[in-house]
Amino acid sequence: MSTMLAIKELRSYYGQVQALHGLELSIREGAVTTLLGANGAGKTTTIRAVCNMVRSTGSIEFEGKSLMGRPTESIVQYGIAHVPQGRGTFTTMTVEENLQLGAITRKDIKAIGADIEKMYAYFPVLKQRHTQQAGTLSGGEQQMLAVARALMLRPRLMLLDEPSFGLAPLVVRDLFGILRKINQEDKVTILVVEQNAQLALELAETAFVIETGRIVMSGDAKEIANNEDIRKSYLGY
Amino acid sequence: MELFVNQVLAGISTGAIYACMALAVVMIYQAIDHLNFAQGEMAMFSTFIAYQLMQWGVPYWWTFPLTLIISFAGGIAIERALFKPLGNAPVLVHVAGFIALFAILNSVAGLTWDWTIKQFPTPFGNAPFLGSQLISTHQAGMIGITFILLILLFVFFRFTRVGLAMRAAAALPESAKLVGINVSWMIALGWGMASGIGAIAGILIAPVVFLEPNMMGGVLVYGFASAVLGGLTSPFGAVMGGFLVGVFENLVGTYIPGVGNELKLPIALALIVTVLVLKPGGLFGRAYVQRV
Amino acid sequence: MTTAHETATAAPATGKAAAAAAPSMNVARAASLITLALLLLAPLFLKNFYIFQMTQWLIYAIALLALNILTGGSGQFSLGQSAFYAVGAYTAAVMMEIMGVNYVLTLPAAGLICFVFGFLFGLPALRLSGIYLALATFALAVAMPQVLKLHFFEHWTGGVQGLVIIKPDPPEFIKTIGVKMSQDMWLYYFTLVVGIGIYIASVNLLASRSGRAMMAIRDNQIAAAAMGVDVPLYKTLAFGISAGITGVAGALGAIAVAFVAPDSYTIQLAIALFLGMVIGGVGWLPGSLAGAAFMVFVPNIAESISKGLSGAIFGVILIIIIFLVPHGARQIAYMAQHLIGKIGKSS
Numbered sequence: 082m083s084t085m086l087a088i089k090e091l092r093s094y095y096g097q098v099q100a101l102h103g104l105e106l107s108i109r110e111g112a113v114t115t116l117l118g119a120n121g122a123g124k125t126t127t128i129r130a131v132c133n134m135v136r137s138t139g140s141i142e143f144e145g146k147s148l149m150g151r152p153t154e155s156i157v158q159y160g161i162a163h164v165p166q167g168r169g170t171f172t173t174m175t176v177e178e179n180l181q182l183g184a185i186t187r188k189d190i191k192a193i194g195a196d197i198e199k200m201y202a203y204f205p206v207l208k209q210r211h212t213q214q215a216g217t218l219s220g221g222e223q224q225m226l227a228v229a230r231a232l233m234l235r236p237r238l239m240l241l242d243e244p245s246f247g248l249a250p251l252v253v254r255d256l257f258g259i260l261r262k263i264n265q266e267d268k269v270t271i272l273v274v275e276q277n278a279q280l281a282l283e284l285a286e287t288a289f290v291i292e293t294g295r296i297v298m299s300g301d302a303k304e305i306a307n308n309e310d311i312r313k314s315y316l317g318y
Numbered sequence: 319m320e321l322f323v324n325q326v327l328a329g330i331s332t333g334a335i336y337a338c339m340a341l342a343v344v345m346i347y348q349a350i351d352h353l354n355f356a357q358g359e360m361a362m363f364s365t366f367i368a369y370q371l372m373q374w375g376v377p378y379w380w381t382f383p384l385t386l387i388i389s390f391a392g393g394i395a396i397e398r399a400l401f402k403p404l405g406n407a408p409v410l411v412h413v414a415g416f417i418a419l420f421a422i423l424n425s426v427a428g429l430t431w432d433w434t435i436k437q438f439p440t441p442f443g444n445a446p447f448l449g450s451q452l453i454s455t456h457q458a459g460m461i462g463i464t465f466i467l468l469i470l471l472f473v474f475f476r477f478t479r480v481g482l483a484m485r486a487a488a489a490l491p492e493s494a495k496l497v498g499i500n501v502s503w504m505i506a507l508g509w510g511m512a513s514g515i516g517a518i519a520g521i522l523i524a525p526v527v528f529l530e531p532n533m534m535g536g537v538l539v540y541g542f543a544s545a546v547l548g549g550l551t552s553p554f555g556a557v558m559g560g561f562l563v564g565v566f567e568n569l570v571g572t573y574i575p576g577v578g579n580e581l582k583l584p585i586a587l588a589l590i591v592t593v594l595v596l597k598p599g600g601l602f603g604r605a606y607v608q609r610v
Numbered sequence: 611m612t613t614a615h616e617t618a619t620a621a622p623a624t625g626k627a628a629a630a631a632a633p634s635m636n637v638a639r640a641a642s643l644i645t646l647a648l649l650l651l652a653p654l655f656l657k658n659f660y661i662f663q664m665t666q667w668l669i670y671a672i673a674l675l676a677l678n679i680l681t682g683g684s685g686q687f688s689l690g691q692s693a694f695y696a697v698g699a700y701t702a703a704v705m706m707e708i709m710g711v712n713y714v715l716t717l718p719a720a721g722l723i724c725f726v727f728g729f730l731f732g733l734p735a736l737r738l739s740g741i742y743l744a745l746a747t748f749a750l751a752v753a754m755p756q757v758l759k760l761h762f763f764e765h766w767t768g769g770v771q772g773l774v775i776i777k778p779d780p781p782e783f784i785k786t787i788g789v790k791m792s793q794d795m796w797l798y799y800f801t802l803v804v805g806i807g808i809y810i811a812s813v814n815l816l817a818s819r820s821g822r823a824m825m826a827i828r829d830n831q832i833a834a835a836a837m838g839v840d841v842p843l844y845k846t847l848a849f850g851i852s853a854g855i856t857g858v859a860g861a862l863g864a865i866a867v868a869f870v871a872p873d874s875y876t877i878q879l880a881i882a883l884f885l886g887m888v889i890g891g892v893g894w895l896p897g898s899l900a901g902a903a904f905m906v907f908v909p910n911i912a913e914s915i916s917k918g919l920s921g922a923i924f925g926v927i928l929i930i931i932i933f934l935v936p937h938g939a940r941q942i943a944y945m946a947q948h949l950i951g952k953i954g955k956s957s
Binding site: 546 | 681687734737738741742744745746748749752753756757759881884885887888889892918919920921922923924925926928929932933936937
């Protein structure tokens with residue numbers, strides 16, 4: 082399998098404060114990769130940098146094409162969907178309008194309706210609520226909506242920022258089950274940023290561990306999960 | 319009773335003016351999330367462009383679409399030239415920019431077309447409408463066009479992809495960018511559309527209040543008030559707000575002794591403020607919920 | 611709706627500026643001393659008409675200070691300052707001309723009446739924010755001239771004609787110490803003393819417990835409430851204090867111009883005050899002087915360039931200023947401080 086996304090020497094800044102210090106990370110096509118780390122380690126900054134939402138230097142290449150300096154709204158043209166932290170739900174719009182927004186850049190308008198039905202099959206609760214304002218959904222439902230909205234792009238790469246945040250454990254299990262299905266059946270490559278290391282390591286094949294803006298460890302997800310030293314010192318379980 | 323009915327009718331016909339302007343106000347609010355204080359002057363300027371075209375011999379029904387196109391382009395140009403470069407400057411600085419734009423348009427119109435009042439033609443005629451002296455055919459036509467505009471806007475925002483993208487860009491710019499919406503151009507488009515709707519409002523209002531550089535001063539205040547009363551998030555609410563303000567203003571003038579023309583506006587505004595204190599989102603608007 | 615507080619908090623401070631804090635404190639002190647010296651000495655070399663303009667400038671600066679306390683301090687927005695200014699002006703006029711009270715005593719009276727008026731207006735305004743508050747205050751500004759014209763009050767206010775006030779003479783002791791001073795020059799120094807007093811009081815207010823409470827509300831109302839700040843009290847208090855100071859400015863304005871009429875206090879005055887605040891830098895009290903200078907002099911400059919296009923020239927000047935320094939005079943002060951700090955370090 083070939084490398085889909087390659088990040089090299091990434092340095093990102095918020096004002097005068099440097100958040101990433103030469104981060105290196107690569108994602109194989111078709112795989113689920115996870116980026117683990119504590120609060121403030123730079124996980125969110127990393128995927129925000131991919132979408133050019135934070136001032137950065139270094140190189141980010143998607144299938145050999147540089148993403149550096151591309152406006153945020155043009156990233157979807159590469160087939161990259163970003164599920165932001167806090168879900169980014171358009172709360173005043175209906176569930177169905179949120180899904181349509183996910184496909185707003187697609188040219189194959191006729192196929193969009195079928196894709197919405199497909200999302201309803203993945204997430205039946207969204208079908209029940211499709212005319213409701215999205216702001217009235219529960220946290221878990223909004224997270225499903227955010228994932229569904231990202232899938233409406235028919236992305237090749239999906240970036241998820243802490244999808245488990247604030248959700249009940251059972252809901253998280255469901256959600257991760259669906260992510261696995263999306264990866265295997267729809268062939269979507271996934272990068273999931275997580276604090277919930279245990280769960281993320283079950284889902285992912287490859288894992289990276291970030292600490293204060295640098296990758297301190299990377300490798301096979303199962304090996305990392307089985308290595309007690311790493312687990313204790315970096316992942317806290 | 320007859321007096322009451324007549325005053326309500328007269329109120330509806332002035333309300334049509336406010337409704338039309340309120341629609342333009344809501345349009346820009348949807349796009350940029352503030353009120354544009356120069357909007358009345360932009361509408362006035364558009365009306366003068368229509369006037370100029372007619373002076374050059376362009377027939378009315380050609381003037382109308384031409385003015386619309388020029389105003390649309392003008393609105394986009396103003397956004398690109400003035401307000402996009404201001405970018406992330408604080409809101410109050412943008413408001414100062416609106417005031418500057420107001421002063422410039424007003425002054426340039428005065429110098430170009432002078433300050434005398436001018437007749438402006440109406441395509442509907444000025445005969446009594448259905449035998450009523452209180453509503454002319456022009457005012458009836460104006461109400462009709464306001465409702466057609468309202469329906470078009472509703473369809474645009476509800477059923478078209480561009481309309482959906484515009485709403486998303488206004489509601490949550492960062493998320494909108496992540497789904498691939500070019501937020502910056504959506505704002506420009508909003509300016510263009512607001513400017514176009516303003517042009518229609520100006521062309522419809524000018525036959526009633528006559529054309530001059532200060533024609534929109536009072537109208538814009540009522541337009542803002544109507545939009546706020548109806549709820550800034552709802553085009554339908556804005557139109558209803560316009561008619562309500564028109565009717566109320568007329569009834570106050572008729573039934574409360576000692577209220578001359580001068581006190582009508584303060585009383586109307588006081589009522590609106592009272593409504594807002596009781597119902598902060600406006601009569602037809604969404605309640606605004608803030609998260610910490 | 612994004613509220614005014616963004617403006618107030620978005621001072622263009624940088625880490626480097628903070629590093630230069632020690633010498634810049636001295637810079638700031640030196641700058642205030644130079645300003646004070648200029649304010650004290652300038653009238654001695656100017657003609658009466660220019661002294662009168664400088665008085666007007668100081669009076670607007672006081673009114674801007676008041677608006678800065680409201681918007682910069684508590685994050686509330688007001689387009690209704692002209693109404694408070696009018697009430698202050700009429701208080702002074704009615705007291706002096708109809709009741710025969712000494713002009714000095716009209717100032718505290720105007721301040722007190724406007725404080726109560728502002729406080730009461732602040733109560734319903736509690737429910738409103740952003741655009742809605744702007745509309746409510748705007749309504750106040752629009753209504754005020756019409757109310758002053760009412761027949762009902764004509765006995766006091768003089769109706770549409772307004773009231774003429776006799777300009778006060780310099781007090782006796784100035785003559786006895788052998789200084790010859792015109793009415794205009796006396797009023798200038800009188801205004802200056804009142805202005806400095808209000809400025810010092812305002813600085814202390816914002817630095818006090820109450821000031822911190824207001825600023826907490828500006829930055830995050832809900833969090834402030836959770837910390838135990840009495841939000842309704844401080845918001846209405848901010849309105850009251852701002853209105854009170856504006857009232858004092860209005861009274862000074864009435865005395866200086868020696869005339870009050872309803873149409874001197876229209877919404878245009880409120881808009882001019884708003885622009886003055888933006889030009890000076892929202893929430894930065896010394897900026898009030900710069901903002902007031904804009905209010906007094908830029909319309910004149912525009913007029914002198916072209917009578918027919920004065921509005922357009924005014925607009926263009928305004929746009930140029932907000933493009934160059936969106937944070938107003940405050941930004942210039944920061945840049946100057948920064949520069950001087952750098953020079954100080956390298957030498």
